[in-house]
Amino acid sequence: MYRSNTALGNTALGNTALGNTALGNTALALRHARPLPGPRSLLLSLLALLSLSYFGATSQLPQRLKSTVSAAFKKRETTAQVCGVVSTYRPATLLSSGSIRIGGATYAIVPGVIIGGESFINLSSSLCFELTLNSNTEISSGTLQSGSTVSVCGAVESYKPATNAAAGSITINGTAYPIAAEFTLAGANHIALGANMCLNASLNGGGQIVRPSFITPNVTHSITACGAVTAYLPATASSAGLLQIGGMAFTTAPNTVIPGLTVGSNQCLSAFTDVFGRLIAPTLAGANASGVTQLCGVVTDFKAAVVGADGFIRIGYHHLPIADSVRLTGSNALSVGASVCLNLVIANGRIANGSTANGATQECPQITAPTFVHGKGDGNDELFRLPELTMFTATSANAGGAMSFSVQGGFPAYDVRSITGLAASTPNSVVKAVSCTDSYWDFFFSIGTKGAVEGDMVKVVLQSPSSNNAQTLAMFTVQNGGLVLNSVSPALSLRTSSSSSQPAGAFFPVLAPGPGGFQYTYPFTMVFAMNSLSPFNGCFQLGIELKRAGGNGMLAFVPLQSIVKRIERDSDGEYPTGKPCDTICPPCNDMPPPTSLAGYVYCDLNNDGVRQNNEPGLPNAAVTLTGTSVNGAVNLPATTDANGLYSFESLRPGTYTLTETQPPSTLDGIDAVGSIGGTLGNDVISNIALGNVSGVNYNFGEICNGSLAGFVFCDTNNDGIKQAGELGLSGVTLTLTGNGAMG
Known part of the structure; x- marks a missing residue:
């Protein structure tokens, strides 16, 4: 089963609070006794999810930076191993110091220093560090968390899991990494040969992968970051770079060039981040017309600051600490999956008072839902939650007044913290959204209406990422205050609160108002056929089409959760249900115009x-x-x-x-x-x-090349024009002089 070997800190998953639990050497799976909404009556197993509380780059600071950021690098250095519970952590920026508190002792971090393995640093977890300290007892370059680490993304070329008696190995981008015996790599259930994945691993003294380590699909996020560019160290082919903009510190992945970036100017980055939070290509820099310090993108994690304790927000995969006691204006609307813009005041690398959270300008809104895998544990059918979300991207910019919205306060049977809905408002328009690629087992959703929407239509489709040919799964039309099921694929079963499959022509009423002011149907469940003849076997993208009629209203679609196929096996059970797919996510096709x-x-x-x-x-x-x-x-x-x-x-x-x-x-x-x-x-x-x-x-x-040509001749009538009968003169030498393009 999918297990986590990472501390979760103060994390509440579903109705289970894990509290201040350090799980560094513990494999834990929490069972949730409430049956999952839907036809299969599978038990929902809430897992100790892999905690990725700081997805920063784990590479050490390049050696060439030592002479540029601080004279402290030149001071006498000592090393020490320190272990204890991490109670606070504020990363250093390129120009300002950070700090970390380990087991009651607080250490300052020299500006520009990245702690190796910092993506494993989780508050309330017990960790060990190999500290490199300068003469002022400040953490300097070379400090590592629990031994050496590696962070690498690329195609998985081979994988052999470790057993109790023998080591295993994994090869990514031509480099093989041994896996220590008795160690199970977190996220190994995702591994498929050829898949594009990212490995973040701790290595023991023998260079073997040990805990805490994980592997995850390489999913990128787009962000926009604006502000004054105060420092930039470009990446090289083998070394990460560093960038500070608007007081925010970013790491750039090796081989990443940022065209147009100018230190000392006020600019905006149109950027992509990998799962380690590093900027990757294509990332572009342009003028910041508003002059405002800002970070925009999809919220992937959020923890509010309280008195005496920092919080954080993660936009895409970029992590920003929130200073203790600071409340973001508008933060009550923040939720995982929401598209937001943060207008920022940054002090010492942390969000400070005066910062606000606003709905982002949604050129291509993204919506999300939690993802689960079905399998057997302890002899019973169960569900295991996966760390990645099912994400849909609207593929037409600004079409149909498309917008995403939070569903906080609705759908109590589902994890609404990870759910956002998609709405269309412009009459006589179509909004389309497409998910990333996966192999789908079940899909749960609800449809909402508001205002004059008679005649509006909703279609759910399945398509290959390499083809525009979509198979219609179900199509609905808004009629008489509810929805009529116009068609449903014979290769699936569409169900509501009833366990029976709903036929074409069925009518579904909308209920009392819910999130966003919409009136919603009961949740639908699409149950895909699980046999060798099903046309839905394989890797596909789910698609949503919202077609507005001429009325002045809004139509909404809310993905509640998806269940996908994976390969899982452990001592409790085995369920080979299919291999994971390469992660292929749709672009925003019309943003910006070509x-x-x-x-x-x-x-x-x-x-x-x-x-x-x-x-x-x-x-x-x-x-x-x-x-x-x-x-x-x-x-x-x-x-x-x-x-x-x-x-x-x-x-x-x-x-x-x-x-x-x-x-x-x-x-x-x-x-x-x-x-x-x-x-x-x-x-x-x-x-x-x-x-x-x-x-x-x-x-x-x-x-x-050109040419000059003419005649030397006897001009019998002396008129300067060679005429028939006027004889040429041979053997005459002519010389060409003057100034041409070459001199």
């Missing part, structure tokens, strides 16, 4: 690198666009037209390179960077950061 890059290949007659009106274009010249966009790798060819113009259309935000193939019968001239910047090379313009604005005048100038 842009373009264009320019000319031309004859630069005066070789000054500036294209002028009398300088002709070169047709049929080859230009190639390469790079990485938000949708992945790009490699596109283009050929210039009769005027020497080339253009790459319908581009998504990303970082691009233009490469020209030298045209025949020309000499290399001077090229020019276009309107949105880049780095100039020889027939190459790289590091073009494309966002919401198209780029023009990326021009390649060439020196074109």
Whole structure:
């Protein structure tokens, strides 16, 4: 079964409070006795979930930073092993110190220092640290949590679990990591060969993976961070980088370049984070028009600060501490899965008084629901909660007045802290949302209406991530104050509070008002056929379509939870129900609008690198666009037209390179960077950061070969014009002088 080997601190899961329990060496699974809502009457098992309270990078600070952040690095250093309960932890930023309290002793952390293995640091847990202390007894570079650690993401190439008698191993991105005997890697139930996953592991003295360690699917989140850029240490191919913006400290993953970033300016990052909270490509920097310090994205965890104790909020996978006693204005509306913008006041790396939480500008809203796996434990059918949420992304920006909303205060049988709903408000429009890829077993949801919605429609579909062909699972129409089931797939059973399957034509009333002011149906359960002939076997994305009619109202869809197939086995039971899928999440297809890059290949007659009106274009010249966009790798060819113009259309935000193939019968001239910047090379313009604005005048100038010709002749009538009958003179020598493009 899915077990956690990590301390949960003051965490309440469902109706079970785990309190101040340190589970460093304990495998614990908590059973919840209440039957799960739905037809299968499976018992809900609330697990001691893998606590990821700080998903920061676990890499040590690069050696080259030592000379740039603090003179303390040059002071005499000592080492010591310290063990105890961690009661407070405030990470250092690039420019300000942090602190950690271990077993009653408080240690300052030198600015710029990252504690190796910090993602395992959970308050109230008992941990050991190998401290490197300078002469002021401050924690400096080289400090590790419980031995050395590794954080790596990539394709799983092989996996052999450890047994009681023998070590195991796992290979990611070509590197093999041994697993100590008797140790079960947390999250191993997710492992599938070829899957893109992230390993965060502690290593013992023999280099073997030991607790606390975990592996998880590599799911990324998009965030927006705005503020004054005060420090930036770029990443290299092998080392992480550091960035401080608006008082917030970020780690950049190796090989991550942030085009357009300028220290000393006020900017906004359009960024992606991996599961370790590191910024990854494509991350772009642009001007901060509002000047406000801000962090926007989806809330993945939140704990309010109280008197005498810090809290925290995690946006995407970026963790921000909240100073003790500080209350975020608007925090009563915060919930996991909500899309928010934090207007921030940052002091010493923590959220301070004056900060506010607001609903984010939802160009592509995301909604979430808890995820469970079905299996057997102690001989009984049970459910085991997984750490990741089922997440849907609206795939059309601003279409249909799409918005997400909290369902706090409703649906008491479900974990509403992890649930957000999707609403559509614009008449005569369609809102679509698509989930990440998984192998679905059951899906629970409710539909809500508000105002004039007669004739509105809701469709639930299943589709392959590599195809737009969607299979309709169920379709509803709002009629006569309720919903009519227009159609339902024969390969599933659709049920409500009744255990019987509902046929097409069934009518479902809406009930009293609930969250968001909507009137909701009883929860529906989709039970997928579990046999070898089911068309739903395999890896799919769930899709939602909300189609508004002409009335002035709102239509809502609330995913309550999903049950997916996994492989699980332990001493209590075994249930091979299917392997996990690669995590493929949909992009926001229409956000922002597509842009373009264009320019000319031309004859630069005066070789000054500036294209002028009398300088002709070169047709049929080859230009190639390469790079990485938000949708992945790009490699596109283009050929210039009769005027020497080339253009790459319908581009998504990303970082691009233009490469020209030298045209025949020309000499290399001077090229020019276009309107949105880049780095100039020889027939190459790289590091073009494309966002919401198209780029023009990326021009390649060439020196074109020409000729001069004429006659030396006997001009019998002395009119300066060679006419028929006027004989040429042979053997005459002519000399050409003057200044050309080459001198």
